[in-house]
Amino acid sequence: MSTPLLTPERRAMLSRRSLLLAYVTAGYNLFEGLVAIAAGAGASSTALIGFGLDSFVEVSSAAVLIWQFRSRVPEERERLALRLIGASFFALAVWVTLDAARSLLSGGDAQASPIGIGLAVASLLVMPLLVRAKRRTGRELGSATVIADSTQTMLCTYLSAVLLVGLVLNAVWGWSWADPIAALVIAGVAVKEGIEAWRGEHCDDCAPAASPNPSGQTPGCTDGCCANQKA
DSSP: OOOOOOOHHHHHHHHHHHHHHHHHHHHHHHHHHHHHHHHHHHHTOHHHHHHHHHHHHHHHHHHHHHHHHTSSSGGGGHHHHHHHHHHHHHHHHHHHHHHHHHHHHHTOOOOOOHHHHHHHHHHHHHHHHHHHHHHHHHHHHTOHHHHHHHHHHHHHHHHHHHHHHHHHHHHHHOOTTHHHHHHHHHHHHHHHHHHHHHHTGGGGGOOOSSOOOTTSOOTTSGGGTTTTOOO
């Protein structure tokens, strides 16, 4: 079955939707990050602080998407946008790893954080909705950057689950070591996603948005990343 060509009107609508989703993501994660870091500082929780920093990385990822789609030709900014998203993952992983190692070696005890638990539960409810909307929009638009940003949001969902487990184990059984271990899991996943964003591997989720040109490359997906997908 051939993939229908996007009309200029449909492409413009999808670009506007991408911008709207980016603004919603940035606003929610800014709030989430501030609450998480404040609660993490109060409870000496490396995992909670790392989660808050990841929320700010999510804000930076949304900002990159906003920067890209405010251009008249968003595809021209896609490769650089992916590199910027990847770099933000690496920065997060380095900080969280160092702080988690410090916490483990120093034997610091994280305190229970009911606010952190509530925040993790809220993220598990909100983030999947954003992931679904971004994935559908990115695939139809043929944008690797929107797909990468949806993966960043999906990572936040996974990290919310990891954070919740670590905080609950600490709160119920007093296993303070679960907090930095959860933080290291966050760092490991961030490295993996950073590498994929840097290499542009999120294009694997990208569906052609239009019929391929004579060279075999699909419009809307730069650097031939989706050229191997058949109609």
